[in-house]
Amino acid sequence: MSETHEGGCLCGHIRFTAKGRPGNPHSCSCDVCQRHSGGLTLCWVEFPSEAVSWVGEGGAPSLYRSSDYSSRAFCPRCGSTLGAVDDAPVIALVLGSFDDKEAESLKPLSHSFEPPETAWWRVATKV
Numbered sequence: 001m002s003e004t005h006e007g008g009c010l011c012g013h014i015r016f017t018a019k020g021r022p023g024n025p026h027s028c029s030c031d032v033c034q035r036h037s038g039g040l041t042l043c044w045v046e047f048p049s050e051a052v053s054w055v056g057e058g059g060a061p062s063l064y065r066s067s068d069y070s071s072r073a074f075c076p077r078c079g080s081t082l083g084a085v086d087d088a089p090v091i092a093l094v095l096g097s098f099d100d101k102e103a104e105s106l107k108p109l110s111h112s113f114e115p116p117e118t119a120w121w122r123v124a125t126k127v
Contacts, residue, residue: 003105005032007057007098009080016082017048018093021105029115037081040125043095043108044083052091 005022008015021046033042054060061082063071073082073091083093095106 001087003103004105005100005106006097007093009058009061009078009082009097011075011078011080012069012109013038013056013058013077014054014061014082015058016090016093016097017053017055018049019051019053022047022093024092025106025108026110027108028112030073033113035074036066037094041111042081044092045095045106048092049089049091052093065080106117 002019005018006016007018007113009123024044024046027041029041034040036042040052056117058075058077062076063073063085066084069088070084070086072084074080075082079096080097082097083091085091087094093100095108
């Protein structure tokens with residue numbers, strides 16, 4: 001049976017359904033992720049573009065071109081961070097936007113980038 005994950009923004013204007021097992025569950029502390037989220041670390045999972053449907057009344061999120069290969073996705077109404085839409089057929093969604101954050105397949109398995117200017121910040125993992 002295929003997994004189905006649902007989620008959306010703070011105000012509910014943008015909602016998504018993502019089908020299948022997510023790939024590359026990881027956390028990231030790069031400068032772009034920090035500025036996109038306002039947090040020191042952001043957690044992500046990736047899905048093929050065709051596996052993600054924007055099902056809320058707001059349709060697809062607004063996009064901001066953040067690099068030469070990706071655009072950051074956010075709600076135009078409440079500003080919530082939703083993820084990134086890559087030029088490759090991948091949509092990366094942030095874990096905080098999922099309704100069920102406890103799904104085992106969403107658990108980050110790796111961490112990208114050390115925080116650039118916050119030496120006191122260390123990602124702690126529970127084993």
